[in-house]
Amino acid sequence: MRISVLPLLFLLGFTILSGCGGTRVNDLEQRVAVLERNVQTMEKRYAERQARLGECVDVDAENAYWGVLQTKGKVESPGVYRAPRAVWLEAREQKSRKIQECKTLWAQ
Secondary structure (H helix, E strand, C coil): CCCCHHHHHHHHHHHHHCCCCHHHHHHHHHHHHHHHHHHHHHHHHHHHHHHHHHHHHHHHHHHHHHHHHHHHCEEEECCEEECCHHHHHHHHHHHHHHHHHHHHHHCC
16 A cells, blocks of 8 residues: 655645644643643632631531530530520521631632
């Protein structure tokens, strides 16, 4: 089987003349690489912020809730508290405030 060189030369010449040659492609590849790195950095930062948000809500908000009950309620047995309704409402409000604070700090 014989391959003609003429069509290959024509294709190569057309590619070079149409502007798809070396430096333009290299510039585009470099720009794409920079954009891909930027996307990876943004994804990493987003994941970190989501982790911190989850930790803030799970730990800090729960600590605020139980802190109110520990200081203003009575322990009946380990993990069981007795307190007036107002104390439970205050604890819930503290937790809600802390969750909003967490969202303000980490959910942007």
